[in-house]
Amino acid sequence: MATYKEIRGINIQSLEEDPYAVEGGVWYNSTTGLLKVHASSATWTTGNDYNVGRSGKSGGGTQAAAWIASGNDDPAYFQHTEFYDGTTWTEVNNPGENHNQTAGGGTQAAAWMATGTPGDATSAEEFDGTNWANSNSCNTGNAQRASCGPQTAAMMIGAEPQTVAVESYDGTNWTEVADYPVALSGMESVGTNTANITFGGYASSSYRTEANTYDGSSFTAVADMNSGTSEMAKAGENSNSAMKMGGQPGTTANTEVWDGTSWTEVANLPQADVQGEGAGTTSATTWASGKDSAGNYPVKSAEWTVAVAVETVAFD
Amino acid sequence: MANDKGFFNYWVVTNSGKGFITYTDSRKFWIQGFPGNVWVCDDIPESRDWGARNSATSKTKAEAQTIVTDIIDAAKDAWDDDSRDADVSPPTGKGTKPTTITLP
Numbered sequence: 080m081a082t083y084k085e086i087r088g089i090n091i092q093s094l095e096e097d098p099y100a101v102e103g104g105v106w107y108n109s110t111t112g113l114l115k116v117h118a119s120s121a122t123w124t125t126g127n128d129y130n131v132g133r134s135g136k137s138g139g140g141t142q143a144a145a146w147i148a149s150g151n152d153d154p155a156y157f158q159h160t161e162f163y164d165g166t167t168w169t170e171v172n173n174p175g176e177n178h179n180q181t182a183g184g185g186t187q188a189a190a191w192m193a194t195g196t197p198g199d200a201t202s203a204e205e206f207d208g209t210n211w212a213n214s215n216s217c218n219t220g221n222a223q224r225a226s227c228g229p230q231t232a233a234m235m236i237g238a239e240p241q242t243v244a245v246e247s248y249d250g251t252n253w254t255e256v257a258d259y260p261v262a263l264s265g266m267e268s269v270g271t272n273t274a275n276i277t278f279g280g281y282a283s284s285s286y287r288t289e290a291n292t293y294d295g296s297s298f299t300a301v302a303d304m305n306s307g308t309s310e311m312a313k314a315g316e317n318s319n320s321a322m323k324m325g326g327q328p329g330t331t332a333n334t335e336v337w338d339g340t341s342w343t344e345v346a347n348l349p350q351a352d353v354q355g356e357g358a359g360t361t362s363a364t365t366w367a368s369g370k371d372s373a374g375n376y377p378v379k380s381a382e383w384t385v386a387v388a389v390e391t392v393a394f395d
Numbered sequence: 396m397a398n399d400k401g402f403f404n405y406w407v408v409t410n411s412g413k414g415f416i417t418y419t420d421s422r423k424f425w426i427q428g429f430p431g432n433v434w435v436c437d438d439i440p441e442s443r444d445w446g447a448r449n450s451a452t453s454k455t456k457a458e459a460q461t462i463v464t465d466i467i468d469a470a471k472d473a474w475d476d477d478s479r480d481a482d483v484s485p486p487t488g489k490g491t492k493p494t495t496i497t498l499p
Contacts, residue, residue, distance in 0.1 A: 122421030127412035135484065153485035166413065180484065196487055222484065239484065310484070329494040332427060349416060350428035354484070370485075373430040373470040374493055379410055384418065 100387040114392040119385060123349050126365065126380035129168035131159045133376055134354035134369030137183025137192045137226070142382060145358035145365045146171075146187045146206075149195065151179040152376040156197070160211070162187055163358075163365055168380070174204045174211035180354075182226035182235045189230040191248070194238075196222045203253070205230055217253040219244040223310065225266035227275045234272040234293070239264035241282045245293075247272040260291055260298055265309030269321035276301070276318040276337060279326065281309035286328050290337065292318045304342045306333055314357035314364040314383075322361045322383070325352035330372040334383075336361050349381050361385075402438040403499055405459035407431065408451035420445050427499075431462040435498055460498050467493050 083105070084090050092098075093107045097115060104117040133150030136157075140146050143165035150157050158173035178195035185191050185206070193203035194217055201220035204211045221238030228234050231250035236259050238244060243258040249272075256272075263280030266287075270276060273295035280287045286307035291298040304323065311326030319339030325331055325348050332347035338361075348355075354369035362385035368377045409432050410416075416426060426436035426445070434451065436442040446453065454462070470493040480488035 120422055122418055123416065124418050124421060125410055125412060125415040151486050156486070179486065222487075327491055329491075346421065347427060349410070349426070371430060372493060372496060373466045374473065375430075380412075381416075386418070388422065 097389050100389070102387045105392075116390050116392055117387050118390045120388045120390075121345060121362075121383065121385040123346055123381050123383055125349055126163075126382050127167060128378040129161055129163070129367050129380055130170055130378065131157055131161070132368070132378040133157050133159075135180035135195075135222070136354075136356050136367070136369070137181045138356035138358050138367065139184045139190055140186050140358045140365075142359035142363040142365045142384075144187050145367075146190055147356050147367050148174055148183065148190075148192060148206075149176075149178050149181045150369075153370075153374075160206070163367075163380070168367075172210050174206070175213060176200065176202050176204060178202075180222035180239070182224040184226050184228050184233055185230045191230045191233055193217045193226075193235065193248075193253070194220045194222070194224055203248075215252055217248075218246050218255050223264045223266075225268040225277050225280075227268035227277075228271040232271040232273065234268065234270075234275060236268055236277050237263045237266050237280060257293070257297060260300065261287070261289070263287060263309075265311075265327070267311055267313035267323060269313055269315035270318045274318045276315075276321050278304055278321065278323060278337070279308040279311060281327070290342070302341045304335055304337075305344050306331070306335070308333070310354045310369075312352070312355035312357040312366055312369070314359050314361065314366075316360050320361050322357065322364060324348050324357055324364075324366055324383075325355050325369075327353050330370070350377070350379065359383075403435050403456070404438045404442055404446065405454040405456055405498070406434045406436070406446050406449075406451035407454055407459070407462065408434060408446070408449050411449065415449060416445075429459075429463050429496060429498065430466040433459045433462050433498070435459070456498060463496050463498060467496055 136150030148160040181195035183192035188208040190206040223239040233248040266280035278290035288303035315321035364383035
């Protein structure tokens, strides 16, 4: 068997106190007499309540600078826009349209939102950090369109009723650019209009596991998720880094992370949820609840954080 | 992802927001919320400390299951009485029927 020195090129250090955190670092703490390691650890923590409980909202931003807007609590529709600063949710100016199950993305300072119900609207709006203003309409007006990208490079995929329609936004115009491989609703997407991953969805009483990456011209099938899911929350950076949280069927707390190669089931959301909203990356995410298992609309939020922490190596 | 230890504590307590479940809590024990403010976690000293810190009310598994089942059954009845389309999400339709939850 290879020794630690043969593998790492150094012996395990004996230190009087724990060193600066570097993932994978191993040392012997001579003060406590314990073998220690810096290990990556990912967990959910609860966040403060947001203000208006609803599902079917849009959102975006980062863990410490997230936004949500629109949605419904059956039967009411909400325009409310809220900002999260890492601690508190605050209501800011509302969009002009009163829609549910909108598509959206971008940051607190440059967000976009489009389509949704009622009326299968094709209207779209942009947010400049202070106010929402109408922008050019999109082509396909439906609910539950998967969405990704910033205000100048956005994309919407699929819809309810199920469709293969895909359209891209360059900051001025929406253009139909491709067909998704399957007509689905309730998918989610992470990335931009030239590099994204779209996953999950629903059609014909089937909750789908498939995921497809987009390279700016066509979709390519990649590894399936572990569980077929629709109407989930999402977060992530690009086509190699995505996260899905909760969703249908059965209103689940299941959470999975995509690393560019495979989907891995990680720690569940604190509570089962459908049509929640996520913001941030796969290592620092904020989640705002949608509808719970009993059909209620809680105002809960949570944070997912991947951090390097000191662990003691236990010997049986 | 649930654990596979098989020994759990059952609590009723309202999620109070930041600090209710901390990074340290999540690293030390599995915890999951259910309808009715029911929380289930690994039965270890740290999770009992969590319950005490949040002034949670301890329940037996049967008591906790009854709370959850009553809420889900009421939601199922409401769904059955709703004439909207089940294949369309609210508020246009009624969406999918709530499903039975069996606590671990």
